[in-house]
Structures are given as C-alpha cells and as structure tokens.
Amino acid sequence: MASFDVSVIGELNLDLILYGLPQSLVLEREHLASDLSITLGSSSAIFAHNLSYLGNRVGFSSCIGDDPFGEICVERLSASGVDVSHIKKLKGKTTGLTVILPQRKDRYILTYPGAMYEMTERELDQSFLFNAKHLHLSSYFLQKGIRPQLIDIFRKAKExxxxxxxxxxxxxxxxWSGDIQLLLKYVDILLPNERELCKLAQAKDLEQAAESLSQKVRILVIKRGSQGAMARVGKEKYLAFPPxxxxxxxVGAGDTFDAGFVHQFIRGAKIEDCLKFANCAGALSVTRAGGTEAFRDAAHRDAFLRKHAAGHGQSGTASSKPAG
Ligand SMILES: Nc1ncnc2c1ncn2[C@@H]1O[C@H](COP(=O)(O)OP(=O)(O)O)[C@@H](O)[C@H]1O
Ligand SMILES: [Mg+2]
Known part of the structure; x- marks a missing residue:
C-alpha cells in the first residue's frame, strides 16, 4: 500500500502580502501599506498544506535555499502534517519569494523564483515521489529546472x-509553449482558470477552449472565481457554485480548490461531488489572508466545512481505493 495519498512536486516559498497600496506606484515616493501578511505561499505548497489539513497523507518534493525564509516555509508545511523529509536545502542558493499587492479586484504578483529554478530530476527521490496514489504538479511554467523531465516523470507515475x-x-x-501539450497525455485532471484555459488551448472563447482541451485530458476542471467551476469529462458537462x-x-483560492477536488477524487467520489467540495475549499480559502491561514485555524476551518460541505467527508484518511 502506498505511504502517501498524494505526492506533490513543486516550489516552496513565502508570500509577503502588502495590502492597501495604490494601483500606480510613483518612483522615489514612499508608499505606505495599510496591512502586512507574511504567510506560506507558492501554489504547490498551498495545495499540499491545505490537502494535509483536509486529512490526507501528503509527501512533498522540493528545493529551498540555505536561508531563514526557506526554514520558515518548511516549518509551516511540516506543522500541517506534510512529509517534508524530501525537501532539499541547496547550499549557496536563495529561497524564492512572492510579493503580492492586492488591488480592489485583481493583484500584482512579483516573484523571485530562487531555488525552485534549480530543482531537477537529480534532487528527486523517485521511490518517495511515486509512493502515493496520486501525483500533483502546480506552476508548470515556474519549474524551469525540472520542466524538461516532467513528461518522463508523469509517464513513470502513470506506469x-x-x-x-x-x-x-x-x-x-x-x-504557453507546445511542450505542455505533450505532458497532457499523462494528466488525468487538468485544473486551469478561465484565462489559463484559453491560453492553453490557444482558443478565442471559453466554449471552444473547453471543447478542445476536454479531448486531451480525462477530466477538465475550469475555475471561475466567485462564479465557481465547470468540469468536462468528454462530452459531459458539470457546473457548481461556491457558497x-x-x-x-x-490568494491561493485556485490551489485550495485543487486540493478539495483531489481530496474527493482519490476517495472515488463522483465528479459533481469533487466539484462541490472543491468550491467549498476554495471559498474557505478566501475568508482569510493568504492561501493557508483559513486552514491553519482549526475551529474556523471545521465550522466552515461542517456548514458548507456536510456529507462530503472533509477529514479522515483516504480510502485505499483510488478513483483511477
Ligand atoms: N469570491 C469568492 N467567493 C467564493 N469562492 C471563491 C471566490 N473566489 C474564488 N473562489 C473559489 O476558489 C476557486 C478558485 O478561484 P479562481 O480565482 O478561479 O482560481 P485561481 O486562483 O487559480 O485564478 C473558485 O472556483 C471558487 O470555488
Ligand atoms: Mg491558480
């Protein structure tokens, strides 16, 4: 039996969020933020952290630099229960950082990728990586070092x-270069937002993009912010809305949605139930700063899921029967 429910390969860094800054910044002026949050960031880490708090055994393969930021990341991830034993500390390298400046509707996202660019297949222990029921990868375009090997890694995972x-x-x-299309062959669940979907499919509208990509992956899930999400399984269409x-x-709503979807998927849930629970997880995420704070607060998390996701099995270890 696999040691982990889900294995995650990806980047690990903090998010530094400065609230209340003006939309246009003026050189040489000092702009004052109204609030600050320093929290576990990066798509892969947010996914792993929140998935672990939902009751899954999660293994994380990543690289950090040899600096305090990297150590804080590992501590945070470890506190959620994620297995951090295969996060490599690279001597002389710097852990990445994302600075987020939320505006009224959208946000500026400024990232220094740091150690994540250095991760290659050499840093991965395949016996750890594949000792799971499910493999997840986030932020494909940020994984510069490992990107050329991802097709091989995903193929081996399927095997x-x-x-x-x-x-x-x-x-x-x-x-949005072509190499990603080759990877899709080994992807069961593709989880873009609407904009990313159109870019990936090189299509003008959502309908055309969904049609095209639904032929390339088994399950296509399209995230639509407060409008919820759609799924396509071949010709079948599903729709669900968040509370x-x-x-x-x-910040992190999309990654948390992914965690909610995978949480149900590996338990063999129906697509409509995966979608419903994913929407609840995504909605929970937006109720606190950053992508992980809502999940760190156990009372808040449990009360929210009891109210909005009752009957959708929000905790406990995944059953031994994967959906795939
Ligand atoms: N304002 C909101 N209210 C409720 N749920 C939300 C809200 N924004 C996002 N979500 C939930 O989080 C999911 C992912 O958000 P979205 O912004 O579409 O992803 P991404 O962060 O990848 O762009 C949505 O599908 C929805 O379930
Ligand atoms: Mg996203």
Missing part, C-alpha cells in the same frame, strides 16, 4: 499506477 493532476497557473512569459462568503483575500 506506477498513480493518477495525476496538473494546475499550470500563469506563464510569466505568456508563451457566498465575505472575501478577505483570493
């Missing part, structure tokens, strides 16, 4: 009997 999921997130270079919540911060 080893794991199901797989991918959330590309944004491409900072906005190129209405007071929005504090949408």
């Amino acid at each position: 080893a009997g794991l199901t797989t999921s991918l959330d590309t997130n944004d491409d900072p270079e906005d190129r 209405v919540v007071d929005v504090v911060d949408p």
